[in-house]
Amino acid sequence: MLDVRSVDLHYGAAQALRGVSMTAQIGKVTCLVGRNGVGKSSLLRAIIGLKPVSGGAIHWDGADVTKLAPADRARRGIAYVPQGREIFPLLTVRENLLTGYAPLPRGKRSIPDEVFELFPVLDSMLERRGGDLSGGQQQQLAIGRALVTRPRLLVLDEPTEGIQPSIIKDIGRAISYLRDKGDMAIVLVEQYFDFARDLADDWTVMERGEVVLAGSRKALNDEDVRQYLTV
């Protein structure tokens, strides 16, 4: 289980997160929503370790990972699909996928079939450079790459951004499939409300660096959540 305990985060003097707490359970999709600039991505960066927190703690699997480097968190099964894709532009698609081997022991190093089942386009473009792909193709690659690490905590930052409708549906199906396998916790940041609603087991809603609402899908109705997303 992921347990974020009243985390603060600063960019220089500007505070982006103020005492944020949230949890994400294995076998469930936790949806994190909020308007632009409220700190969703910042929270994810804190979970991944890309941005050191200035207060609070992050526990994963019962251990405190607050001080660990991103690579060490990755070795504990945390995988990340960043906003803006962050593909390695000069590596080929295949090599981009292979970078997912890093946290795996030698024997387990293979690309799971589900990656190509979900995103057949990757299979056909294995030798093309990642940076040359179209935006949507890169997004698919980013998700595929995260799956190669066999994560137990999958952190997705707006994975549907720029993706064609049919593949959004595929991604949705993939996320529910992964959830249903039951060995993975999923944190999903999503602006596309309908998509989020279909997947969310739990909601966490943010506003101006703070969590303003959190609860299970059953406990909250759509309107509760939506009110924080209108202008």
Next chain:
Amino acid sequence: MLTRFFLMGLDRKAGLVLTVLALLAVLVPVMTLVVPEGSPWHLSIFSVSLLGKYLCFALLALALDLVWGYVGILSLGHAAFFALGGYAMGMYLMRQIGPRGVYGNPILPDFMVFLNWKELPWYWLGFDHFAFAALMVLVVPGVLAFAFGWFAFRSRVTGVYLSIITQALTFALLLAFFRNDMGFGGNNGLTDFKEILGYDIQAPGTRVGLFLATVAALALSYMIASGIIASKLGKVLVAIRDTESRVRFLGYDTESYKLFAWTLSACMAGVAGALYVPQVGIINPSEFAPASSIEAVIWVAVGGRGTLAGAILGAVLVNFGKSYFTGALPELWLFALGGLFVLVTLFLPKGLLGLWAQLTARLPSGKGKGAPNGKTADQKGM
């Protein structure tokens, strides 16, 4: 319009810089010429020339910072423009020697006499007139920079590629000027100057005069540069530094912007060189050496890239350090200087002036102190 332009660049920092320069312009002549020798307030002529030299370097640094700090063109060949300006002035000074050379030839400089040249090459013509030489100080570096920049910017040479070809440029000039056949005195360069504008070049009055001219040139260049930076043109330049292609899609012809800044910067460097030569008394091809250009880059970086005052500060401090250490620690000064560079980079990521900014700023810019994962706008290009 012109006054408005100059006023635009006048913020607090600029005021400070100009005040310091003005103080120098008043104090230095008084302390050297009026205050009697032996008084603790007396400034020796030696120090005046030294200060003058530092300020020439400061002007070069300023010119470099204009293109590097604000347009993102890392020139590793700016010393070439400096040296060309210096040669133009050196040629004038050479012609002023007249029949006082060792061979007493009224027209030909000594080095041409002993290499058996019979007449002055065409490119030496006109340099006996100060006005012409002064014009050439601007024109020669300016035209070279313009031609070079015109090709390079139009072909979209950027980043390290541009840096390296500027380096190639200065290296080629170095080799060319080394050749005796070029008619610029080869390795020995131009030296043994006697007078400038009829004044004895060694006389204290002349030296102070040259110093004042340097202060004036630096002040004027500073005002021009800060005026430009404060204008919308300056903003375009900074935008080009950051993401040139995006600027193009807004309809700005980025090539001409770069060319403008580049040529202006080369002219400034030329002026710096021209003022440098009479004060140090020699111009030789080693001024073209790639290392000289790199050193100029270092001054800017030490002072703080992207702050004009920082460029000036860096140039003066590093050169003062060099003068001081080469005398005080002749065997160890490279450790001192090298160490200084490393420490500045590690602990003062924005240079010395950045330190000042860090201390005074109410709102830090929000970018971490060079943590390994820190990603800043610099990443985009050189």
Next chain:
Amino acid sequence: MSAEDTLLYLDGVSVSFDGFRALNNLSLTMMPGEMRAIIGPNGAGKTTMMDVITGKTRPDHGTILFEGETDLTKLREAGIANLGIGRKFQRPTVFEPHTVWDNLELALKAPRRPLNTLTYAIGRDDRARIEEILDITRLSPKRERLAGSLSHGEKQWLEIGMLLAQDPKLLLVDEPVAGMTDAETEQTARLLCDIAGKHSVIVVEHDMSFVRALGVKVTVLAEGSVLAEGSLDSVSANQQVIDVYLGR
């Protein structure tokens, strides 16, 4: 169809990268004042098409005419932009070391040559226009912030603001609502509809509700050429479009 009255005229445009055909004999026309939505699978060539129009990529062959006469393939980026073609990029690109205000000031319609900018002093009209855009994009409170410190979505808005500031004849908008909340999406749709009429707009988007809200003619690109064209309802009914793009 003749090129004369069109604002933008693409005919037989092809682009390939190392043998891969990103645009394949693409033809498309836009009338003055028209707004067009372009949809199509990832990698269909939508962004590449914009690249070709704005001079970023040179087509291998094909004709691209602006206002029926200007051959865009002969011009460089700045020249094309100065004809009145503005663009918002798929990945938001703004001038990070500048403040939000300066970003807009730089984009604002004004003479673009170095001497012009050197002597430029901001006037009351320009100030008012920037304020207005800040309001529209809801970036007023952040006007003094450096653009680099904005969140992803805020950068999107800023870029849309810059596009408005340019006041171009033709707006090319690549995925404007990616990363926006549903409410913001609606607002953007309204904004674009307001602009259309005076200006021509090409919008690329994958968000079908947004495209629906625009209510304009839709062109479906696939594998570098036009697959279908018509109202959103008609193209969504097209089996091919469903197969390659919408899915079930």
Next chain:
Amino acid sequence: MRRAFRWLLAACVAIATTSAALAADLRPLVQTMGSGGYAGTEKALNQLSEAGDPAAVPVIEALQAGDLYVRKADGLVVIARKAGAGFALTDPLSGAVVGEAASGAIDKIKINNALRRSISATLGALTLMSPDPATRRSAAEAVFKSRDANALDTLNTAIAKEKDERIRRVMEQARAAVILTAGASEGDTQTAIATLTARGDRDALALLSMIAASGATDALKTAAAGAVAAVEQKLMFWGALQNLWYGLSLGSVLLLAAIGLAVTFGVMGVINMAHGEMVMIGAYTTFLVQQGLRTYAPGLTDLSILLALPAAFLVSGGVGVIIERSVIRWLYGRPLETLLATWGLSLALQQAVRSLFGPTNREVSAPSWMSGAFELGGLTITYGRLWIVVFAFAVFAALLVALKRTWFGLSIRAVTQNRPMANAMGIRTARVDALTFGLGSGIAGLAGVALSQIDNVSPNLGQSYIIDSFMVVVFGGVGNLWGTLVGALALGSLNKFLEPYAGAVLGKILVLIFIILFIQRRPRGLFALKGRAVEA
């Protein structure tokens, strides 16, 4: 080997001829060798040569080797060899032990260039019939050079007796040279011309041109002129090939110098001004290894270069790792500042080496397998250069494989392209960074080993390569190893192609101008990466 042969020869001579008598004839001559300075020695040598007695060979060889001395006490000419604190003296003709002497008690018989020349000529004439084929061959070459008419008779006898085809050819060429210089019948001269045309090198050309200009008859003149034309054409062809080789070998040197930079700068993006100093450290490591072997294992000195390779790689690489961990790692994302810091480091490293080893050059000698040259057709190829070419390509290939085919290579590329993301993927970026910089520096150290063979080992060594290295990497296209390879070879060949026409100085200027112009055509280097991937 040579010495053994000398004794053998002396023994043969002693037995086969009535040597005692002859040796007695030679003795007074030998005795005069030590008097009258260079001129006196020369005179004695000429007389020995005229005497034509092979018994003189050991004496002359001792003179050549600087082993011939005069005993101060009685003016006796002896061969002296170091033995313990003093010298062991032997009789030059008989080889009999004469006694011992302190170094102050004997005077060396000095020789100068003129004497060395006479010695070669004399030895050539005297050893034409030596039982050792190699000696015969070099004797024939010596005669070819000296064109000593005295040797003609011996030469004729030797040719008649010679079994080895190749040696006989050289002897015939020598004879031809002697004949052409001294003059002979028309028929002989014609054959000589033919022989020399077949030889077809510059020396032959010189002789033939002489005949062409001043031959005895018109027929000879035309024959010689024809021969000259033929030889010249051949030489021109070989000259072009030779130039190509020079280009290749200069290119390899550039490649070696640049390839480490292709990693630290090209792949990692660190503007590494201290690259040259890594090369320098490699060269000094070579010096130390050689020094160490000289003192502790003199027998292995020839292998010092091989041992220096891993040593230099580790030392330079280690320094690189230290630099990365202490300085560079704080500067990722700020590539410009790496320029400042590494410049500072480079100053400090230079000064450190200057303080440790002194400012002057250090001697790194070439192992025997890297010195000298061999002929390949009309090409002269020096072993040193050949090995450097081979080595440069080997290093290149190894690096290419490491970067493209291994997991480490993949992590390097991932890390340098997007450090935070690579970290998030689970790649330990800190370790990869350190190892990558270490790898680049280590390769620079390898370059230092090679460069120590052809250049100064001085604190300035690195400085003289840093600019060229940057030019090569940038010319080839940053981040592309193949670009570095082709760039280095192209610039090297261009330089060597221009040099004969424009001279070294202008040639270099032209190369620089070429680079400037070339970058206009290809603003991202020769092997530019294209497409969105780069522009993004």
Next chain:
Amino acid sequence: SAQAADDTIKVGILHSLSGTMAISETTLKDVMLMLIDEQNKKGGVLGKKLEAVVVDPASNWPLFAEKARELLTKDKVAAVFGCWTSVSRKSVLPVFEELNGLLFYPVQYEGEESSRNVFYTGAAPNQQAIPAVDYLMSKEKVQRWVLAGTDYVYPRTTNKILEAYLKGKGVKDEDIKINYTPFGHSDWQSIVADIKKFGSAGKKTAVVSTINGDANVPFYKELGNQGIKAQDIPVVAFSVGEEELAGIDTKPLLGHLAAWNYFQSVDTPINAEFIKNWKAFTKNDKRVTNDPMEAHYIGFNMWVKAVEAAGTVAPDAVIDSMIGVSVPNLTGGYSAMLPNHHITKPVLIGEVQENGQFETVSKTPGLVPGDEWSDFLPDSKDLISDWRKPLSCGNFNVKTGKCGGKGS
């Protein structure tokens, strides 16, 4: 320290300790320190101790001028020993003339200069180049010449002089080949091959090398590798001494030549003493000595003698008493300061030995006086220099009878 100035006499040492020239100049700084040290042990000069002021002009020519000025005005040194390259000397010359300082310049150079404030203790071209060529012509019977040099003033001037001299001796145009290379040139393959080619035309060929500094090591390495033997094509160098050879394996170079006024191998008691002191002073028994060191040795002793004679270190008095001062050199004779501020020296030609030393193969019978204005250059052959009063002129034209070159 200001007070110390009264009881010590300061001596400036202006040699590059860093940068490209450090390789040559650092040794000269050391030798000066040793000489000063020894003089102090002997009781100093005029009863005062000498104090060395070392600065580092860092191979940077304007910095030379700056440091010279600093030495003369701030440190108030009585004399400066320094400079190596001509350009550094040219750079400081106006400073010494303006501030009336004394400079002792220890390196062979192209001549064409005579300043009241400079004493040239290195060789002028007639003390090195001409005798070397004479030797090759007479002893080695050389008929064909390659003049190879680094492209700067010293080689250019020397080669001009040599060319004029050779042509005067009847050498034809096609038998002279001049080749220039850039500073620090390191790829000598084609040039050495060219030399080989030029030398195989049937005439005895020699190379006169004015190749400078660092470029020598790769040049000689290439010579060795391409198998150019001294007995076939000898190379005579004017800038290669023991110090330079220390960096090269000299076995393949046996017999190549150098012309200097001093070799470490010269067998005189005074030289043996000097070498012993030097090794002791540097605590390194591998350290070699060379010609510019001897020049400093001579210059320093001359200065000491002149100061003692004048009884003061005041520049004018010392300058006047310098002329005619004669001190032992290390090759067993006496060198004297001439009125033209150059000195008399023997010229030695040496062949490289396997141990990195030179074996003297020829020595001029007497001392050769340094000739500042070459007789082989049209514009300087009428000039002489004589700093004795009343003439006191560095460029007196004997044709016009006026001081100040040929024009006025």
